[in-house]
Amino acid sequence: xxxxxxxxxxxxxxxxxxxxxxxxxxxxxxxxxxxxxxxxxxxxxxxxxxxxxxxxxxxxxxxxxxxxxxxxxxxxxxxxxxxxxxxxxxxxxxxxxxxxxxxxxxxxxxxxx
Numbered sequence: 001x002x003x004x005x006x007x008x009x010x011x012x013x014x015x016x017x018x019x020x021x022x023x024x025x026x027x028x029x030x031x032x033x034x035x036x037x038x039x040x041x042x043x044x045x046x047x048x049x050x051x052x053x054x055x056x057x058x059x060x061x062x063x064x065x066x067x068x069x070x071x072x073x074x075x076x077x078x079x080x081x082x083x084x085x086x087x088x089x090x091x092x093x094x095x096x097x098x099x100x101x102x103x104x105x106x107x108x109x110x111x112x113x
Contacts, residue, residue: 034096034111037075039068042106051094064105075109
């Protein structure tokens, strides 16, 4: 009913777990706080805002309206008139490369250096 566990199986499992732990460790230390919030609508640049300056920005496009809030060196989508509101639930972002995307309104928010 049960197969016998071989020495190779144990070594492989330990190697996979060690590699996963190493990648997790490296990604934690590779995070870098960003400096700017870049807002795009499709391929068009809508605005660039410093993360260090608190503010509320209304992004109105052909497809709809979004409200971006920058507060305490973090950015988040406070409001959106899209039907599913997934962008509002994407949380706060502050590290380089993190994004918030509102697909129905074609709004892309990215943190950069």
